[in-house]
Amino acid sequence: DSGVTQTPKHLITATGQRVTLRCSPRSGDLSVYWYQQSLDQGLQFLIHYYNGEERAKGNILERFSAQQFPDLHSELNLSSLELGDSALYFCASSVALRGSYGYTFGSGTRLTVV
């Protein structure tokens, strides 16, 4: 157990639907990062939150949004889902703003859009 909790572990949904992925960072970590991992791609950065504030955004689709709550947990919302959104979604946390000393990843949410 890495200390970063992601739920659900698996999600199967239909095209056009909306889902919410949840992440609880490791205790004491203020930064939360979301990454997408597809079969033929590496880890693609989506978004970074630090202590409730958005700090960086990657090539995140407009259909995707995220937020970090006062208790530091984060949610990634994916709407109008398409087949191509099927992927592993990882959340990672770090204690510092700059990610020094590495990220701690959760076990991921595997999203399958059918």
Added chain:
Amino acid sequence: GQQVMQIPQYQHVQEGEDFTTYCNSSTTLSNIQWYKQRPGGHPVFLIQLVKSGEVKKQKRLTFQFGEAKKNSSLHITATQTTDVGTYFCAGPEKGSSNTGKLIFGQGTTLQVKP
């Protein structure tokens, strides 16, 4: 944009052989991090290198940061079946002082034949 490239993409070795993966960045990096992802698992932080020319060892793993801080390598001596997985290098996005966003390489997947 900033890119981090890894070669080779795949490597099959006989147990006991050595293995090396190389990482090259399009820009100089303030630090480089290495992660290992076992099949079906999540990336796990291995190490961070900060100084030009730095070499660090973890048992059979040797990590090196290039003099120009644009490349890095991971060498595994006498591979074991427990070394199977995908090894990623990652570096911070240049010029982003307000985020710890990491740019990941595509990874090198290591298969070890017993």
